[in-house]
Amino acid sequence: MLDVLIFATLNGLVTGLLLFMLASGLTLIFSMMGVLNFAHASFYMLGAYFAYSLSLYFGFWTGLIFAPLIVGVLGALVERYGLRRVHQAGHVAELVFTFGLAFLIEEAVQFFWGRDTKSYQSPDVLNFALFTLFGQEFSAYRGFMIAISVGIFIGLYYVLTRSRVGIIIQAAITHPNTVANLGHNVPLIFMGVFGVGTALAGVAGVIAGPVLTTFPGMATVLGSIVFVIVVIGGLGSLAGAFIASLLIGLLQSFAIASDVGMEDLLDLFGISFPYDHALADLWGLTLPQVAPILPFLLLVLVLIFRPTGLMGKREE
Amino acid sequence: MAILSLKDVHKSFGITHIIRGVSLDIEQGEKHAIIGPNGAGKSTLYHLISGLYSVTSGTIELKGEEIQNKPPYEISRRGLARSFQVTNIFPRMSVFENVRCALLWSRGFRYSFWHLLGRQGELNDCAMEVLSQIGLLEKASFPAGELAYAQQRALELGITIASGAEVILLDEPVAGMSHSEAENAVQLIRQITEGKTLVMVEHDMNIVFDVADRISVLVYGEVIASDKPAAIRGNQRVQEAYLGEVATHA
Numbered sequence: 055m056l057d058v059l060i061f062a063t064l065n066g067l068v069t070g071l072l073l074f075m076l077a078s079g080l081t082l083i084f085s086m087m088g089v090l091n092f093a094h095a096s097f098y099m100l101g102a103y104f105a106y107s108l109s110l111y112f113g114f115w116t117g118l119i120f121a122p123l124i125v126g127v128l129g130a131l132v133e134r135y136g137l138r139r140v141h142q143a144g145h146v147a148e149l150v151f152t153f154g155l156a157f158l159i160e161e162a163v164q165f166f167w168g169r170d171t172k173s174y175q176s177p178d179v180l181n182f183a184l185f186t187l188f189g190q191e192f193s194a195y196r197g198f199m200i201a202i203s204v205g206i207f208i209g210l211y212y213v214l215t216r217s218r219v220g221i222i223i224q225a226a227i228t229h230p231n232t233v234a235n236l237g238h239n240v241p242l243i244f245m246g247v248f249g250v251g252t253a254l255a256g257v258a259g260v261i262a263g264p265v266l267t268t269f270p271g272m273a274t275v276l277g278s279i280v281f282v283i284v285v286i287g288g289l290g291s292l293a294g295a296f297i298a299s300l301l302i303g304l305l306q307s308f309a310i311a312s313d314v315g316m317e318d319l320l321d322l323f324g325i326s327f328p329y330d331h332a333l334a335d336l337w338g339l340t341l342p343q344v345a346p347i348l349p350f351l352l353l354v355l356v357l358i359f360r361p362t363g364l365m366g367k368r369e370e
Numbered sequence: 371m372a373i374l375s376l377k378d379v380h381k382s383f384g385i386t387h388i389i390r391g392v393s394l395d396i397e398q399g400e401k402h403a404i405i406g407p408n409g410a411g412k413s414t415l416y417h418l419i420s421g422l423y424s425v426t427s428g429t430i431e432l433k434g435e436e437i438q439n440k441p442p443y444e445i446s447r448r449g450l451a452r453s454f455q456v457t458n459i460f461p462r463m464s465v466f467e468n469v470r471c472a473l474l475w476s477r478g479f480r481y482s483f484w485h486l487l488g489r490q491g492e493l494n495d496c497a498m499e500v501l502s503q504i505g506l507l508e509k510a511s512f513p514a515g516e517l518a519y520a521q522q523r524a525l526e527l528g529i530t531i532a533s534g535a536e537v538i539l540l541d542e543p544v545a546g547m548s549h550s551e552a553e554n555a556v557q558l559i560r561q562i563t564e565g566k567t568l569v570m571v572e573h574d575m576n577i578v579f580d581v582a583d584r585i586s587v588l589v590y591g592e593v594i595a596s597d598k599p600a601a602i603r604g605n606q607r608v609q610e611a612y613l614g615e616v617a618t619h620a
Contacts, residue, residue, distance in 0.1 A: 221463070221470065222474065225460045228462065229459075231422060232454070232459075234421075234441070234446070235446050235451060235533070236443075236451070236472050236476075236529070236532075236533050237446040238443055240443065
């Protein structure tokens with residue numbers, strides 16, 4: 055039991071931190087521009103594919119450094135020459151733009167890299183068990199994923215709260231016009247934040263690619279969960295996104311690791327059904343089977359009982 | 371030479387003509403008030419001067435250089451700061467951080483990810499000086515959003531002057547204040563804009579006639595008079611178009 059608890063927690067932490075790397079960028083972009091970037095997870099996918107290609111020629115570490123940089127520059131260009139122009143036409147146009155961009159990136163990935171799954175591998179130097187507990191191994195690469203995520207977040211926290219540019223970003227999030235009237239180039243700051251946000255998604259893609267597999271549907275798989283996170287956390291709240299990311303990560307991880315099902319639940323109440331019952335399939339459901347829909351179930355519950363999300367504020 | 375000069379400025383939104391050929395010269399060091407009924411286009415005029423809106427036609431010069439249609443940050447860097455009708459402070463940040471943020475560009479601190487704010491001694495000293503000027507030194511660590519209304523307006527003034535601008539545009543700086551709060555605010559405005567050029571939109575005529583060296587009256591997007599306070603008070607057209615209306619409502 056203890057082994058399940060420890061490993062489910064660790065795996066949940068890995069997933070949660072990875073999700074937060076995506077959700078933090080999405081939240082920052084939403085806070086500043088008021089637009090939900092539907093293409094955000096596509097930048098995550100691009101990170102994985104760029105890293106895969108770079109790793110073929112220069113190794114994993116080169117990919118880890120340069121793939122997010124390329125993705126960040128691409129993101130900044132998208133903001134500068136796409137979103138900024140569309141912005142004048144309003145939020146609906148921006149939403150449609152990012153929606154279209156997500157399709158475009160997916161098609162481009164399939165065009166350049168093909169539809170098959172890529173054998174993007176974690177580096178050999180991390181192919182060992184970090185520790186073995188109760189006969190189960192926890193891979194060094196997963197430990198590396200935790201370390202790199204935590205490192206990035208500490209850096210991000212310091213930049214946002216302690217640095218010169220961080221204080222301007224914080225101010226521009228709520229009052230861009232006032233900040234512009236203080237001599238700050240707000241469009242440049244927006245472009246930078248968009249670039250950094252997409253680069254963070256790129257980092258997530260680079261480190262998740264070898265574990266969650268690199269294929270053209272990876273953006274769709276994770277993208278929907280990331281949107282669930284920003285809504286559960288409260289639109290625009292970084293702290294909320296952090297809590298929601300860990301919550302979803304742990305929820306899924308514990309659901310997968312658990313060994314309970316509807317039968318156990320019904321047994322608890324002394325109810326049993328014959329195996330040839332018309333709804334036998336429903337009674338036979340196990341928690342690992344429903345794990346993928348749990349985040350969406352949580353989303354529905356949060357929207358019913360706390361529509362602003364965990365840390366979101368109601369718009370005045 | 372006028373420090374701020376508007377020549378035949380027009381602004382239309384679609385078929386709606388809001389600013390209809392405004393020409394105005396404001397001298398260096400002048401305290402200039404712009405008055406007029408609601409919907410006259412005063413805030414629109416501010417948005418045009420500060421770069422938030424682009425002009426439909428006409429020119430705006432700041433210190434002899436054309437600034438119309440330039441982005442707000444460029445206009446600010448040329449020495450013009452403004453406040454807004456609705457209080458525009460950074461509510462989630464502390465009072466101290468609000469002022470520090472306003473000081474960054476004007477004191478030559480450029481964008482940097484690695485320069486930590488805690489180590490910028492000169493910047494922090496300047497911020498404390500501004501807080502002392504606006505009487506909010508004791509509230510330095512307070513979240514700005516939790517200040518009393520009059521204190522928030524004072525902080526906004528602090529943010530505006532911290533940018534180091536020579537020309538300051540204030541949009542209804544004492545609106546919503548009690549009589550004593552307004553008196554204190556006016557005293558503060560006088561003190562912190564000393565030696566600077568002040569342009570002020572205000573509905574409180576006592577304050578306008580008390581503070582301004584010159585007054586321009588904007589009615590339906592046109593300046594119908596621009597003169598010394600005594601002349602404006604005696605101007606028949608102004609009386610009919612605005613001051614009479616103010617007296618009736620008072």
